[in-house]
Amino acid sequence: METLGKKRKGSEMLPSCRRSFSPITVVWPHLSLEDYSRQKRKCKEDEVLKVAVAFVTRVVKGIAIAPPCGSASLEPPNRGLKRKIGCIEAATQFGRKKKIEQDYDLGATIGSGKFGSVVLCRSKVNGEEFACKTLRKGEDLVHQEVEIMQHLSGHPGIVTLKAVYEDLKSFFLVMELCSGGRLLDQMAKERRYSEYHAANILKELVLVIKYCHDMRVVHRDIKPENILLTATGQMKLADFGLAVRMSNGQSLTGVVGSPAYVAPEVLTGHYSEKVDIWSAGVLLHALLVSVLPFHGDTLDSVFEAIKNADLDFENGAWRSISQPARDLVARMLTRDVSVRLTADEVLGHPWILFHTEATLGMASLETKMGNHEKPASPQLTVSPGVVSERSKMIPNGFLNDDSFLFLSSNSSSTRSEVQDSALVDALTVAISRVAISEPKRTRLCGPSGPIQQECSSNIKVNNNNNNLCTAF
Numbered sequence: 001m002e003t004l005g006k007k008r009k010g011s012e013m014l015p016s017c018r019r020s021f022s023p024i025t026v027v028w029p030h031l032s033l034e035d036y037s038r039q040k041r042k043c044k045e046d047e048v049l050k051v052a053v054a055f056v057t058r059v060v061k062g063i064a065i066a067p068p069c070g071s072a073s074l075e076p077p078n079r080g081l082k083r084k085i086g087c088i089e090a091a092t093q094f095g096r097k098k099k100i101e102q103d104y105d106l107g108a109t110i111g112s113g114k115f116g117s118v119v120l121c122r123s124k125v126n127g128e129e130f131a132c133k134t135l136r137k138g139e140d141l142v143h144q145e146v147e148i149m150q151h152l153s154g155h156p157g158i159v160t161l162k163a164v165y166e167d168l169k170s171f172f173l174v175m176e177l178c179s180g181g182r183l184l185d186q187m188a189k190e191r192r193y194s195e196y197h198a199a200n201i202l203k204e205l206v207l208v209i210k211y212c213h214d215m216r217v218v219h220r221d222i223k224p225e226n227i228l229l230t231a232t233g234q235m236k237l238a239d240f241g242l243a244v245r246m247s248n249g250q251s252l253t254g255v256v257g258s259p260a261y262v263a264p265e266v267l268t269g270h271y272s273e274k275v276d277i278w279s280a281g282v283l284l285h286a287l288l289v290s291v292l293p294f295h296g297d298t299l300d301s302v303f304e305a306i307k308n309a310d311l312d313f314e315n316g317a318w319r320s321i322s323q324p325a326r327d328l329v330a331r332m333l334t335r336d337v338s339v340r341l342t343a344d345e346v347l348g349h350p351w352i353l354f355h356t357e358a359t360l361g362m363a364s365l366e367t368k369m370g371n372h373e374k375p376a377s378p379q380l381t382v383s384p385g386v387v388s389e390r391s392k393m394i395p396n397g398f399l400n401d402d403s404f405l406f407l408s409s410n411s412s413s414t415r416s417e418v419q420d421s422a423l424v425d426a427l428t429v430a431i432s433r434v435a436i437s438e439p440k441r442t443r444l445c446g447p448s449g450p451i452q453q454e455c456s457s458n459i460k461v462n463n464n465n466n467n468l469c470t471a472f
C-alpha cells in the first residue's frame with residue numbers, strides 16, 4: 001500500500017499494459033477517470049447567527065430548492081484554439097509569434113500530468129520565476145484548459161496565467177509559480193487538521209469554487225493534488241484540464257474526475273456544478289479525519305461506495321469531531337443533488353461562519369469532545385449586540401444539551417465570555433440539528449453503519465487501528 005502524500009502527480013506509475021486491464025480486479029485510485037479511460041484505451045491499443053438562522057430558514061423552507069442546476073454544455077468538439085484565443089489577453093497572444101525560449105529560460109521539471117509536463121522557467125527580462133506547463137496539442141480538453149485558464153485568471157485563488165506560447169505540437173502556458181507544493185503534500189505531513197484549520201481551508205477553496213461557478217465554469221477535478229500553495233502558503237486552484245464551461249439549459253455529461261473524489265451523479269449520467277461541492281466535501285472529510293470517505297480495493301468497489309455507502313460519524317476519528325462539522329460534511333456529500341449545498345450555502349454554513357467570521361475572532365477552539373488543537377491565543381469574542389441578538393433566537397432546551405457545547409478551557413476567560421462562547425456554539429449546533437432533522441436530509445448519506453474498512457491502493461492501512469484506512 002502507498003500513502004497518497006508520497007505520490008507526486010504524474011509520477012504515478014501507470015498500470016502496465018502487460019496486466020490484464022479489468023476495473024473489477026485492478027484499481028488505480030490516483031488516476032483520474034480520464035487517465036483511467038485513456039489507459040484503458042492505451043492498453044487496448046497501447047466555501048454570525050443571522051446568517052446562520054437565515055441558513056436554517058432557507059433549509060427549512062427548502063434550500064433544498066437549490067438554484068436549478070446549472071445547465072451546462074461542453075463546447076462543441078474540435079473547435080480550434082484560434083477562435084478561443086480571441087478572448088485571450090494581448091500578453092498571451094503575442095507569445096504566439098515568438099518562441100518561448102526567446103523570453104524565458106526553461107529549467108527543471110517540477111511536475112507532470114496527463115497532458116504534459118510542468119517546468120520551472122525564468123524571465124529573461126527580469127529573472128522572475130514562473131511555472132511553464134506544456135500541453136500537447138490534439139485533445140479538445142487541452143484547448144479548453146487554455147481558454148478556461150484565461151477566462152478565470154486574475155482571481156487570487158486561481159493560478160495566474162501569464163502568457164501562452166505555441167509551436168506546431170504544443171502550447172506553453174506560463175503561470176505564476178506555486179513553490180509551496182500541493183495541499184496533498186501538506187496533508188501528508190499534517191495528517192489531521194483542527195476544525196478551525198479545516199474550516200479555513202475549506203472556505204478558501206469554496207470561495208474559489210464559487211467564483212468558478214459564477215463564471216460558469218465547473219472544475220470537475222477538485223482534489224488536494226490540484227490545490228497548489230504559494231511560497232507564503234496561499235492556496236491556488238490549478239489544473240483546469242477537465243474543467244468545462246456551462247451554458248443554460250443543458251446538463252454536463254462525461255465520466256471525468258478522480259475516482260475517490262467523483263460525485264455519484266457523474267457515474268450515472270447527467271450532472272451539474274454541484275459535482276465540485278461533492279469533491280470539496282470529500283476533501284473536507286479527509287482534512288478532518290485523514291481518511292477518504294469512499295474507498296475500496298477495486299475501482300468498482302470505490303464507485304459502489306460512492307453510490308451507496310453511508311457515512312459513519314459515530315466511530316473512529318469522527319467521535320472527536322463536532323456536530324456542526326459532521327453536518328456540513330453530510331450536506332456536501334448528499335447524493336440528492338437538489339439538496340446538496342451550493343457554494344454560497346457552504347460559505348453560509350454555521351460551522352464555516354463560526355470558525356472564519358471576523359466578528360467571532362480568530363480563535364481556534366477546543367471542543368469538549370476533545371478536538372486535538374488547543375486554542376492558540378485569543379478567546380472567542382462576541383460583540384454584545386450579536387450575543388443579545390443570538391439570545392433571542394435560542395431554541396428552548398438546546399443550551400442544556402451540553403454534549404455539543406464548545407467550552408473554553410482557558411480559566412482566565414470570564415464567565416460571560418465562556419457563556420457567550422457556549423451560547424454561540426450551542427445555537428450553531430442547534431441550528432444544524434434542526435436542519436439535519438429534516439426528513440429528506442436524514443435519508444441521505446446519514447450516519448449509519450461503518451464504512452467498510454477496505455483500502456484503496458493509495459490509502460495506507462493502519463494495522464494498529466482495526467484496519468482503519470488512513471489516508472495521507
Ligand SMILES: Nc1ncnc2c1ncn2[C@@H]1O[C@H](COP(=O)(O)OP(=O)(O)OP(=O)(O)O)[C@@H](O)[C@H]1O
Pocket residue numbers: 009010032110111112113114115116118131133159175176177178179182225226228238239240241
Ligand atoms: N503553477 C505551478 N507552480 C508550481 N508547480 C506547478 C504549477 N502547476 C503545476 N505544477 C506542478 O505540476 C503538476 C502537474 O500539473 P497539472 O495538475 O496542472 O497537470 P495535469 O497534466 O493537468 O495533471 P493531471 O494529470 O493530474 O490532471 C502539479 O501537481 C504540480 O506539482
